[in-house]
Amino acid sequence: MKNTRIYLILIGVMLIWGLNVPLLKIIVDSFMPVTVTALRIFTASICVLIILSFFKLLRKPTLKETMYITGGGLLNVVCHHYFLSVGLTMTTSTNGGLILGLGPMLTAILSILFLNQRLTIIRFTGFVLGLTGVGFTILAGSKGISSMNTGDIYIFISIFTQACSFIIIKKACRTLDPRLMTGYMLFFGSLVLFIISLLTEPGGIESLFHGTPAVWGVFFTSAILATAIGHMTYNFAIGMVGPAETSIFMNLSTFFALAGSALILKEAIYASHLIGLMFIVSGVILGSGAYEEFRYRHRHHKNEASSSG
Numbered sequence: 001m002k003n004t005r006i007y008l009i010l011i012g013v014m015l016i017w018g019l020n021v022p023l024l025k026i027i028v029d030s031f032m033p034v035t036v037t038a039l040r041i042f043t044a045s046i047c048v049l050i051i052l053s054f055f056k057l058l059r060k061p062t063l064k065e066t067m068y069i070t071g072g073g074l075l076n077v078v079c080h081h082y083f084l085s086v087g088l089t090m091t092t093s094t095n096g097g098l099i100l101g102l103g104p105m106l107t108a109i110l111s112i113l114f115l116n117q118r119l120t121i122i123r124f125t126g127f128v129l130g131l132t133g134v135g136f137t138i139l140a141g142s143k144g145i146s147s148m149n150t151g152d153i154y155i156f157i158s159i160f161t162q163a164c165s166f167i168i169i170k171k172a173c174r175t176l177d178p179r180l181m182t183g184y185m186l187f188f189g190s191l192v193l194f195i196i197s198l199l200t201e202p203g204g205i206e207s208l209f210h211g212t213p214a215v216w217g218v219f220f221t222s223a224i225l226a227t228a229i230g231h232m233t234y235n236f237a238i239g240m241v242g243p244a245e246t247s248i249f250m251n252l253s254t255f256f257a258l259a260g261s262a263l264i265l266k267e268a269i270y271a272s273h274l275i276g277l278m279f280i281v282s283g284v285i286l287g288s289g290a291y292e293e294f295r296y297r298h299r300h301h302k303n304e305a306s307s308s309g
Contacts, residue, residue, distance in 0.1 A: 018256020035204025045186035076165030077189025090151025097257025130283025
């Protein structure tokens with residue numbers, strides 16, 4: 001039970017991240033997506049660095065740690081947020097939230113490849129179920145195959161690059177506080193995204209002057225709660241309990257994203273969305289190793305009870 005507090009905190013982070021998906025949809029529909037994403041992440045990085053400075057956790061990284069920060073920043077910040085922000089301008093918040101639910105399964109696959117975790121029949125079955133769920137999500141609604149669009153593919157690339165970054169973060173956490181790594185990654189990534197915005201969105205900065213107070217309220221809520229505090233907390237949890245174990249909770253983010261899309265954006269939820277959710281959650285439970293861990297603990301407690309009896 002020593003990780004119970006971390007697990008409860010992760011549930012709170014998933015609530016924030018799930019509701020953040022429709023908030024991001026509002027933001028990228030109100031401004032140029034890459035420009036406002038660069039500003040949002042820069043704002044988040046300043047918040048993280050201020051918090052770390054208050055707790056006296058700031059320090060200069062070593063050369064090896066700088067390499068981890070650069071790699072993590074390119075994957076976790078630049079690629080993840082670029083494809084997420086641009087993808088949400090091309091697809092619905094509902095589809096985006098469901099595809100993001102693949103995070104735990106992708107993290108588990110990468111953990112098997114790079115962290116020497118075992119591939120079992122149960123996990124393989126989970127991977128197949130998860131991909132099936134994405135298929136239902138992409139083909140959601142009455143449009144059939146024509147509903148598959150570039151936005152859905154961008155969202156998938158977004159969550160894949162984030163899953164790759166979790167492996168780097170786990171390796172870096174051996175010497176570098178994951179909260180400090182988060183601050184450096186966000187700051188570095190925001191600068192790269194700003195350069196990209198200058199090249200791809202010539203009118204991006206000008207678009208920032210046309211936002212309403214309500215939209216800016218959504219912006220700061222997303223930047224401070226979801227990006228700054230959310231990423232700092234999640235990366236800290238990766239260092240404590242591991243990427244595969246932590247990512248199990250991301251299926252809750254999928255549920256909260258669905259609920260938020262319906263409540264905040266009034267988006268329609270089709271039967272195929274719910275079928276996709278069912279497959280994705282089943283895939284996450286099996287593919288991430290959660291089911292195997294539960295079965296192992298159940299047998300262990302049963303054997304202990306038999307021995308004591």
